[in-house]
Structure formats: structure tokens, C-alpha cells
Amino acid sequence: MTLTPLHIDSNSNNIFVDGSWTAAHSRERVLAIDPSTEEPIGPAPDGDGEDIDAAVGAARAALVRADWARTTPQERATYLRRMADRLVERAGEAGDFLTTENGMPIAITALMNIHFGADILRYYADLGDSLQLEELRGTSLVRREPVGVAGLIVAWNGPLMLAIAKLAPALLSGCTVVLKPAGETPLSVAYIIDAAIAAGLPAGVLNVVTGGRETGAQLVAHEGVDKIAFTGSTQAGRAIATACAQQLKPVSLELGGKSAAIILDDADMDVYLAQLPIVSMGGNGQGCVLSTRLLVARSRYDELRDGLRATIPTLPVGDPHDPATVFGPLAMERQRDKVEDYIRLGKAEGFDLLVGGGRPAEFDKGYYVEPTVFAGVDNSSRLAQEEIFGPLITVTPFDSDDEAIALANDSGYGLGGSVFSTNQERGVEVARQVQTGTIGVNGYQPDLNAPFGGVKQSGMGREYGPEGLEVYFQRKSIYGARPVS
Numbered sequence: 001m002t003l004t005p006l007h008i009d010s011n012s013n014n015i016f017v018d019g020s021w022t023a024a025h026s027r028e029r030v031l032a033i034d035p036s037t038e039e040p041i042g043p044a045p046d047g048d049g050e051d052i053d054a055a056v057g058a059a060r061a062a063l064v065r066a067d068w069a070r071t072t073p074q075e076r077a078t079y080l081r082r083m084a085d086r087l088v089e090r091a092g093e094a095g096d097f098l099t100t101e102n103g104m105p106i107a108i109t110a111l112m113n114i115h116f117g118a119d120i121l122r123y124y125a126d127l128g129d130s131l132q133l134e135e136l137r138g139t140s141l142v143r144r145e146p147v148g149v150a151g152l153i154v155a156w157n158g159p160l161m162l163a164i165a166k167l168a169p170a171l172l173s174g175c176t177v178v179l180k181p182a183g184e185t186p187l188s189v190a191y192i193i194d195a196a197i198a199a200g201l202p203a204g205v206l207n208v209v210t211g212g213r214e215t216g217a218q219l220v221a222h223e224g225v226d227k228i229a230f231t232g233s234t235q236a237g238r239a240i241a242t243a244c245a246q247q248l249k250p251v252s253l254e255l256g257g258k259s260a261a262i263i264l265d266d267a268d269m270d271v272y273l274a275q276l277p278i279v280s281m282g283g284n285g286q287g288c289v290l291s292t293r294l295l296v297a298r299s300r301y302d303e304l305r306d307g308l309r310a311t312i313p314t315l316p317v318g319d320p321h322d323p324a325t326v327f328g329p330l331a332m333e334r335q336r337d338k339v340e341d342y343i344r345l346g347k348a349e350g351f352d353l354l355v356g357g358g359r360p361a362e363f364d365k366g367y368y369v370e371p372t373v374f375a376g377v378d379n380s381s382r383l384a385q386e387e388i389f390g391p392l393i394t395v396t397p398f399d400s401d402d403e404a405i406a407l408a409n410d411s412g413y414g415l416g417g418s419v420f421s422t423n424q425e426r427g428v429e430v431a432r433q434v435q436t437g438t439i440g441v442n443g444y445q446p447d448l449n450a451p452f453g454g455v456k457q458s459g460m461g462r463e464y465g466p467e468g469l470e471v472y473f474q475r476k477s478i479y480g481a482r483p484v485s
């Protein structure tokens, strides 16, 4: 079966360069596979050096062309708003396509990618309305200037959201862009391209080259790219940061996580259990910020274990296109293999398997794994230290708030996290002491007003908020702009 996500001038040989779909130079293809049927959806070019070169050339030319370079932030904001409107117009169709592409439940795909993506575009458009690019300080004029051509590289778990989180501030700043989606989800990006075309974005401002790891590496290494913004694994982030260092190219990295949910002795267990499908296991467990390490006060340990045993089997596993489904298939075979390796490890370590631990019997197709919980897990074990990226959570008891904080911080990662307590102030006080970029009290709800990103191995730089815009600017000081009176 071959699907194209849009009835536009798109086909499997094309990349999007200088305002139109054009034939790729590369003859190689990446192939999107529907993870619930294991059937191919369609190929896309596995872009090569010449494709990247063409895209970067178009982005560099657009950077100085009057139709973009002379726009004000307020004018650029109008493009962002039009893009948001167009995305929302196609939300139903796009959500359905995204679910086919990566297996995420339909109940969240459009919400996460389209509606939240539109919110990001509108948030930055609103910032643009009042953005001043120049300020006088003493006798100097301090200017914000776009950093130049931005290379954006993203993962497959939120293909449009992750791209828009970079694209919106990059465009508002006046940068031009070359975007590379993940090799596993190369097709849904057409909805962003469609929105850009519908918004009348000038040619060359947004260019898209599909492909895998090597395509990304070519983009990072290209001397015509002035900045890289990346979302993906810590391993790839390290390679990208190393390559950027060679050219002293600024880079922002949103990487992996292994966050803790700290359930204090006064927590309302029902509040945690009601949010577990989102906070700890959302997106089939394939979320960078998920609180997958459950740390629970020993006095509530049995209650949590009983709650998990009672709750998780009631959450429907099934066809991701069914609005009732909470757990669909994992996005690809290698993700399922990885999760199953960790399930074997948990069993071999002798941890207490509370729920799951196998494949659901009812599916003979699709990369399904049962949502799985191991309790009594040692925080220093691989199961508690390594990012699994699937529906597998661990439970570890603690005896004091200080021990909970120490266990939460005993991790190479620091991206998300959550604290559950009926005493809001106590929850906030614990949250203050967790070494992480973001953390929620009695839930985890990202807020566009607040910066998002990681510490330690979870990345550097921030998205969202005014901080997410600043990474696309460089500052210039013009001394003596105002004569000394």
C-alpha cells in the first residue's frame, strides 16, 4: 500500500527545496512502516550530500532575499499564525496519518502534534508582536540578529510537534531552515510543508530533506549551516555536538531521559494512578519526559503495587486508530526488541513482575508489548538507570523525602519528573531539589510559557518560552550608536 498524506504535488522521489517539491538526487529510499500492520506505508528519499547541499543553498539564498530578510518579527508572526490555522484545518486527517506512521494512539496524535503544534506557532507569533530587535544601552545599540541557516533534526515519536518546537522560533527570529525528519517517519512532515505553502511562506525559508542518520550527519557537517537544533537520543546528540564543535557551530540538544515520579507518603494515590497513562506511560511509553521510575514512600508501597495491578490491565491495548486505545504498538520492530530485552533482564535480575511481561496474545501482527511493571527494583540496576523508551516502568521504595530526592538524582539523565503530594508546598520543595530541567507537581503538563529542556545527559539549551527563541538569535553591539552628550 502506498499512501501520501496530502493531495498535493508530492511523491516518493521528492524533497522540498526552494518552495517546491523537487526530485531528490539520491536514489536511496527510507521506508515508513505501519507498526500496527507491519505493512509498508511508503518510501521517501534517503537524502544524500547533494540533496543537503541544494537545501542549504536555497536556505542561504532566502536568508538575504528581500522577501524574508526585510520582514519584521510582526510580519513573520503572521506566517506562523497562518501555518497554525492550516494545520488545524487538517487536524483530523493528519492525526490519522500520524497514527498510521508511528502507532501512537489516535486519542493523542492530533492533540500532541497538530493542536499543540499550532499552540507553539501561535505562542511565538504572540511573542513576535511585541518583539524589539534593538535596544540602546549606554551609547551602544544592541541588536538581535538571526543566527542564519538553522538545521533542524528530530525523532519519530512526535514528528510534527518536535519539528514545530524548533521551526516556530527559528522562523520568528528571521532564520531560514533545513528540516530533516526521522527516517522512520518521513511522510507526515508533508503537513508542515502544506501549512507553509498555504501560509505563503517565501521560497527557500523552509526546506525539507528526508533521510536517515547519514542525511542528518551531512546536514550537521555542512559549512553553510549556522546552527543545529536536535531532538533524539543522547548517543546521537553526543556525536552531533562533537561535529558542531569542529566548526564552533552553536547546537541545542533535547535528548533522552529516565525521570522519576516521586510519590510521597501523603500522596493521593488515585491522583497518580489516574495520570499514570500519560505521566509514566504516555505514547506507548515512547516519551522522553515520562516518569518511568516510580519512587514511592515505603508506607504506600503495597498500596501502589495493588493500584498498578488493578489499573493497568483495564487500559485498552489495541488498534491505535480506535479512540479508546491507550496502548498501541511500539513504533518499530527494533523498539519492541529493545523493550523485550529489558523485560528479559528484569526477569533475570529477579525483580517482582507485577503486570505484563510479554506480548498481548490477541495480535498476530504489530509491534505490541504488554504494559509492564517491575517492583522492588534496585535504583542502581540497568532497568532503573537506562532509557528503555517503551511501556515498562519500575517501582522502588524509599524511607524519607531526602532518600527520594537522592534516588531521583542518582541518574545520568535530568529531563522530566513529577512529585505527588497532597501538600502542594511540600511537593514544590521536593521538586526544587530534583536535578532536572522540568518537573511537575501532582502531574506533568508542559507549559509553553516555561522553558523546556534537560540537564546532565538529557541535553543543553531550551525550547518553549522566550528562552526557546533566544537560541536562534546572535547579538551584535554597535558602539557609539548614540553620541556621548
Ligand code: NAD
Pocket (backbone or CB within 6 Å): 153, 154, 155, 156, 157, 158, 162, 180, 181, 182, 183, 211, 212, 213, 214, 215, 216, 217, 218, 220, 231, 232, 233, 234, 235, 236, 237, 239, 240, 253, 254, 255, 256, 257, 287, 288, 387, 389, 415, 454, 458, 459
Ligand atoms: P536518534 O538519535 O537515533 O534519531 C533522532 C534523529 O537524529 C533522526 O532524525 C535520526 O535520523 C537523526 N540522527 C541519528 N544519528 C545522527 C547523527 N549522528 N547525526 C545527525 N543526525 C542523526 O533517536 P531515536 O532513538 O530514533 O529517538 C528516540 C530518542 O529521542 C530517545 O532517546 C528520546 O528520549 C529522544 N527524545 C528526546 C526528546 C526531548 O525533547 N528531549 C523528545 C523526543 C525524543
